[in-house]
Amino acid sequence: MLKSETRRATGVNELVVLRCLHAGERYGYEIAQAIHERTSGEIEMREGQLYPLLHDLAARGYLASRRTKVEGRPRVYYRLTAKGRTQLEQLHDEWQRVVAAMDRILA
Amino acid sequence: MLKSETRRATGVNELVVLRCLHAGERYGYEIAQAIHERTSGEIEMREGQLYPLLHDLAARGYLASRRTKVEGRPRVYYRLTAKGRTQLEQLHDEWQRVVAAMDRILA
DNA sequence: GTATTATACCTCGTTCGAAAAGGTATGCAA
């Protein structure tokens, strides 16, 4: 389908998660809800997908994490690293190229 | 990522192929080239993906096929069925909803 | 008091699509 470098972006997941962290740190559960609400359920990010992705993004150096406890329950806050911001920009560009390419096909 | 019904559309493949047949019948090799040229290589449709997809779309009743020979080489022309046109419209709508949802996230 | 819902993290097994590579065959050009 799309160029292999573009694939992760097309899976949409990585771009969406990084973008959700653009404004500041957030925790997983919060991210899942934000995506659901902002897209009226059009884009689903299930926990089975979200948590492994967050771990992967952290392992790749795009996210940094911080563990705390809030009202007895554990929380893991994530924030973008400098590397993560660069990645966000790249995936954003790639997504726009894909949309533009699709426009040329669908026009 | 996206709703399961939307997934195939997001894989982009099915929508792209159906749309390529909107203007009239075409054969596989021709479709692959058209996609490559119209998207400046941004969207790749390899043969290992395209031919099975064409067979699948035909099996699902979205495409009808016609076998001929041109200059000694075999060719299989595909064209949209009425059902295929409906599917094209649906996938097109779904794609637009996805793009709109992404816009809300990326804005 | 107890059951349910919401919060919040996580993993595992299956399934399904994508990617790469290979396979067949003809015709034409270098």
Next chain:
DNA sequence: TTGCATACCTTTTCGAACGAGGTATAATAC
């Protein structure tokens, strides 16, 4: 005669997505 373009196809491997499950706390409802 070697290689490239045309044109069809399959198979094998790999990874991502999905569903389902698992743990635990706190608040709310009954």
